[in-house]
Amino acid sequence: MRNFKEKPKVVIIGGGFGGLEAAKRLGNKPFEVILIDRKNHHTFQPLLYQVATAVLSPGEIASPIRRILHRYKNIEVILGEVTDFDLNRKAVKINACPESDDNRCEIFFDYLIVAAGAKHSYFGHEDWEELAPGLKTLEDALEIRRRLLFVFELAEREALLTGIQKPISFAIIGGGPTGVELAGAVAGIARRALAKDFKLIDTTKARVMLFEGASRILSSFDETLSQKAKKQLEDLGVEVYLNSFVKAVERGRILVNDEWIECSAVLWATGVSASPLGKKLGAPTDKVGRVLVNPDLSIPDHKNVFVIGDMAFVKMDNGNPVPGVAPAAIQMAQTVAENIIRDQKGKERKVFKYVDKGSMATIGRNKAIAEIGRIKLSGLIAWLTWLFVHLIFLIGFRNKVSVMIEWIWAYFTRERSARLITGDAEELLKTFASRQNLPTAKR
Amino acid sequence: MRNFKEKPKVVIIGGGFGGLEAAKRLGNKPFEVILIDRKNHHTFQPLLYQVATAVLSPGEIASPIRRILHRYKNIEVILGEVTDFDLNRKAVKINACPESDDNRCEIFFDYLIVAAGAKHSYFGHEDWEELAPGLKTLEDALEIRRRLLFVFELAEREALLTGIQKPISFAIIGGGPTGVELAGAVAGIARRALAKDFKLIDTTKARVMLFEGASRILSSFDETLSQKAKKQLEDLGVEVYLNSFVKAVERGRILVNDEWIECSAVLWATGVSASPLGKKLGAPTDKVGRVLVNPDLSIPDHKNVFVIGDMAFVKMDNGNPVPGVAPAAIQMAQTVAENIIRDQKGKERKVFKYVDKGSMATIGRNKAIAEIGRIKLSGLIAWLTWLFVHLIFLIGFRNKVSVMIEWIWAYFTRERSARLITGDAEELLKTFASRQNLPTAKR
Numbered sequence: 001m002r003n004f005k006e007k008p009k010v011v012i013i014g015g016g017f018g019g020l021e022a023a024k025r026l027g028n029k030p031f032e033v034i035l036i037d038r039k040n041h042h043t044f045q046p047l048l049y050q051v052a053t054a055v056l057s058p059g060e061i062a063s064p065i066r067r068i069l070h071r072y073k074n075i076e077v078i079l080g081e082v083t084d085f086d087l088n089r090k091a092v093k094i095n096a097c098p099e100s101d102d103n104r105c106e107i108f109f110d111y112l113i114v115a116a117g118a119k120h121s122y123f124g125h126e127d128w129e130e131l132a133p134g135l136k137t138l139e140d141a142l143e144i145r146r147r148l149l150f151v152f153e154l155a156e157r158e159a160l161l162t163g164i165q166k167p168i169s170f171a172i173i174g175g176g177p178t179g180v181e182l183a184g185a186v187a188g189i190a191r192r193a194l195a196k197d198f199k200l201i202d203t204t205k206a207r208v209m210l211f212e213g214a215s216r217i218l219s220s221f222d223e224t225l226s227q228k229a230k231k232q233l234e235d236l237g238v239e240v241y242l243n244s245f246v247k248a249v250e251r252g253r254i255l256v257n258d259e260w261i262e263c264s265a266v267l268w269a270t271g272v273s274a275s276p277l278g279k280k281l282g283a284p285t286d287k288v289g290r291v292l293v294n295p296d297l298s299i300p301d302h303k304n305v306f307v308i309g310d311m312a313f314v315k316m317d318n319g320n321p322v323p324g325v326a327p328a329a330i331q332m333a334q335t336v337a338e339n340i341i342r343d344q345k346g347k348e349r350k351v352f353k354y355v356d357k358g359s360m361a362t363i364g365r366n367k368a369i370a371e372i373g374r375i376k377l378s379g380l381i382a383w384l385t386w387l388f389v390h391l392i393f394l395i396g397f398r399n400k401v402s403v404m405i406e407w408i409w410a411y412f413t414r415e416r417s418a419r420l421i422t423g424d425a426e427e428l429l430k431t432f433a434s435r436q437n438l439p440t441a442k443r
Numbered sequence: 444m445r446n447f448k449e450k451p452k453v454v455i456i457g458g459g460f461g462g463l464e465a466a467k468r469l470g471n472k473p474f475e476v477i478l479i480d481r482k483n484h485h486t487f488q489p490l491l492y493q494v495a496t497a498v499l500s501p502g503e504i505a506s507p508i509r510r511i512l513h514r515y516k517n518i519e520v521i522l523g524e525v526t527d528f529d530l531n532r533k534a535v536k537i538n539a540c541p542e543s544d545d546n547r548c549e550i551f552f553d554y555l556i557v558a559a560g561a562k563h564s565y566f567g568h569e570d571w572e573e574l575a576p577g578l579k580t581l582e583d584a585l586e587i588r589r590r591l592l593f594v595f596e597l598a599e600r601e602a603l604l605t606g607i608q609k610p611i612s613f614a615i616i617g618g619g620p621t622g623v624e625l626a627g628a629v630a631g632i633a634r635r636a637l638a639k640d641f642k643l644i645d646t647t648k649a650r651v652m653l654f655e656g657a658s659r660i661l662s663s664f665d666e667t668l669s670q671k672a673k674k675q676l677e678d679l680g681v682e683v684y685l686n687s688f689v690k691a692v693e694r695g696r697i698l699v700n701d702e703w704i705e706c707s708a709v710l711w712a713t714g715v716s717a718s719p720l721g722k723k724l725g726a727p728t729d730k731v732g733r734v735l736v737n738p739d740l741s742i743p744d745h746k747n748v749f750v751i752g753d754m755a756f757v758k759m760d761n762g763n764p765v766p767g768v769a770p771a772a773i774q775m776a777q778t779v780a781e782n783i784i785r786d787q788k789g790k791e792r793k794v795f796k797y798v799d800k801g802s803m804a805t806i807g808r809n810k811a812i813a814e815i816g817r818i819k820l821s822g823l824i825a826w827l828t829w830l831f832v833h834l835i836f837l838i839g840f841r842n843k844v845s846v847m848i849e850w851i852w853a854y855f856t857r858e859r860s861a862r863l864i865t866g867d868a869e870e871l872l873k874t875f876a877s878r879q880n881l882p883t884a885k886r
Contacts, residue, residue: 034603038594039864040592040862040863040864041862041863041864057500057502058500058865059500059504059860059861059863060500062863063582064640064862064863066641067640067858067862070639070640073642076603076605076642076643077599078600079593079596079597079599079600080600081866105604107603107604138863138865138867139866142865149483150522151534153483153522154522156520156521157521157522157523159588160477160519160521160550161548161550196513197507197509197510197513198509199516200519207630234520253616329452387788398852398858399622401848402845402848405844405845405848409841415510415841417502417841417845418502418509419483419484419507419510420483420484420501420502420505420579420581421483421522422485422582423500423582439752
């Protein structure tokens with residue numbers, strides 16, 4: 001039986017944009033807040049592609065969650081993975097418990113906010129993930145960086161050993177903001193940053209191909225901006241293929257519509273699949289696993305359980321779902337925190353309403369597009385806006401300064417400062433050598 | 444048959460201090476130089492302990508070898524692992540070849556410089572490595588960082604779940620410069636950087652123990668400096684145990700002399716074992732695998748094959764071997780490069796002579812020792828000297844600036860900016876939970 005003199009206990013799952021915002025809104029308020037995350041750090045996902053393309057280092061876009069929230073005395077941060085729920089007992093189960101006694105693996109709550117995010121989906125072909133990694137975590141970004149840089153190293157070595165320069169080509173699958181950003185940045189690496197450092201191969205001849213199933217890239221933007229973005233990508237040397245469906249991914253090649261295309265590395269930037277925790281809540285979900293929440297963001301039958309961010313399915317007035325972007329997660333967190341506070345005051349809950357503050361995508365040096373209400377920007381002005389907004393929202397003063405210096409450095413030197421291949425190089429050498437050659441061996 | 448009009452081909456194995464220096468000395472000279480390394484980057488090993496203790500990020504102490512050498516048109520850099528030699532055929536074998544044809548796995552040389560370094564040795568107990576990682580590569584540093592930070596996270600979680608704060612203790616094995624630097628930095632993390640961020644546990648109560656088998660730490664320094672260093676460590680809260688031999692390492696505990704001591708994490712900073720490539724050269728080696736080289740640093744029977752750096756055993760005038768430090772490797776590289784140039788000019792080769800320019804070890808904030816000839820420094824002045832020298836020798840202007848900013852930031856805020864636990868957190872959670880508890884379970 002709950003002691004009503006105790007402060008209500010709010011458990012938040014996930015230290016992304018939504019989870020952090022909810023915690024901050026409840027910080028130093030009369031609640032006992034526990035935030036649980038699988039990582040010890042918050043990752044600023046909008047800049048992950050810059051880690052993947054060796055512009056920034058992991059530490060520059062990530063901060064320990066504990067650090068971000070340390071000034072709130074009522075917030076406890078716990079590293080752990082939530083495995084299941086017992087909503088009737090108001091309990092969250094976490095893995096890897098210190099003792100075998102099962103009860104100790106549970107954390108009890110009065111309110112639960114589930115903000116565990118989403119990852120890429122491979123449309124039922126999860127085996128493609130190894131061949132075509134997506135970009136959701138720092139580890140993903142480092143894996144992509146490793147592969148990108150390794151392709152050039154391998155080609156240089158082959159050129160030395162065999163005298164032949166094999167063609168290099170990169171395939172980026174998905175023409176949304178992440179795919180566009182990756183394509184532009186990969187082209188920049190090949191054409192600028194690496195060109196002088198390789199002596200036997202001509203890195204500027206590397207092909208960068210972007211495949212989009214729809215009839216235009218960045219389809220969430222206005223059509224004129226899509227066209228401008230395509231033009232800007234092409235100026236950077238990216239080959240943009242529209243109406244192009246990837247039907248198979250194999251080692252060293254992909255099947256696009258009906259044509260096999262050889263690729264040295266494949267990056268996946270399409271499809272979304274909400275955290276499997278959504279289904280474990282027992283609430284109805286849509287086909288990508290997002291929970292169909294009530295207008296106040298609680299779930300059916302459990303008024304004290306909320307789902308926010310990429311895990312929540314909420315319709316806007318125009319019938320479309322609220323997009324899976326950081327501002328939406330933050331706004332949902334604000335609504336939920338306010339509703340919890342209102343509950344305690346005996347006030348009626350608010351209904352969530354998404355305010356679209358605009359969207360942006362960057363393409364490369366001096367190149368970007370932005371759509372803010374009716375204002376449509378492209379080129380330098382959009383790029384500067386993009387830089388400014390991302391610096392402002394990046395968490396931590398230290399990171400802001402560091403990223404700004406990196407950007408200034410990269411702009412003037414055209415270098416990439418984080419060009420490290422880490423991990424087990426022996427393994428990588430073996431795996432990649434065989435990977436690269438399989439398509440050849442097949443013929 | 445070699446065409447004498449061709450430039451002589453010099454193959455260098457290893458992109459550490461020795462290999463890089465040799466390459467630079469032969470850069471833009473009438474040689475064809477190929478540098479082979481398992482990594483794409485040079486690691487500035489003297490600052491690795493700062494990556495392990497979350498002060499610096501990997502990218503700040505590493506630079507792509509290709510980038511460092513890109514201005515020398517006659518130097519080719521190849522990512523690859525050397526597996527064997529055929530010295531009579533003047534060939535180096537590398538792994539993971541692009542084609543199955545074995546000949547293509549060989550790189551031929553006129554001169555060979557082997558500078559593949561050393562790693563930690565576990566005195567025949569290589570199985571201890573997993574339990575007590577050493578510090579030689581960026582991957583090692585990240586593994587140590589992961590474990591250090593994880594110990595605190597786990598303790599906080601246990602405190603939440605069970606209400607009990609388990610004691611936290613770190614054991615650092617080996618009282619040489621690396622062990623001393625690690626011990627000081629770990630104490631700094633526990634006592635300063637993390638203290639405010641953990642709410643349930645008192646991180647300042649974490650024990651940091653340094654075990655040294657000899658009767659004093661930093662035994663390569665003057666005895667008065669050893670004593671000062673010990674005092675400085677103790678001021679930081681480190682427990683220094685002398686005449687203490689580690690006889691066994693198990694999960695969660697170590698056997699020191701005859702006493703089992705519980706440890707949350709164990710770091711290994713003693714013992715050295717030269718690269719196994721030394722033995723493959725067929726030359727005589729000492730008991731840690733260092734090659735007994737001729738006075739000109741070539742190996743017996745092969746005047747065109749040189750071994751330098753941590754892999755070479757050379758006696759100084761006082762009978763002691765040249766220490767395995769960066770300045771020695773650099774000086775050897777200079778001698779070898781000069782000898783190769785002399786060969787081409789028909790001049791007699793030089794004999795290697797080590798010039799000791801002094802040595803330093805840092806202990807913590809404002810704390811260090813330095814011995815330069817007869818000058819002995821300790822405290823703030825030694826610390827400033829240490830900072831200055833390391834900034835000067837750190838490779839890359841970009842890295843110098845970045846590290847300087849990090850140090851200034853860390854000094855004034857007492858924060859650690861690179862406190863990320865990366866890697867598979869699920870795996871880590873499972874492994875660590877069981878690791879931590881085994882000693883308890885045994886009773």
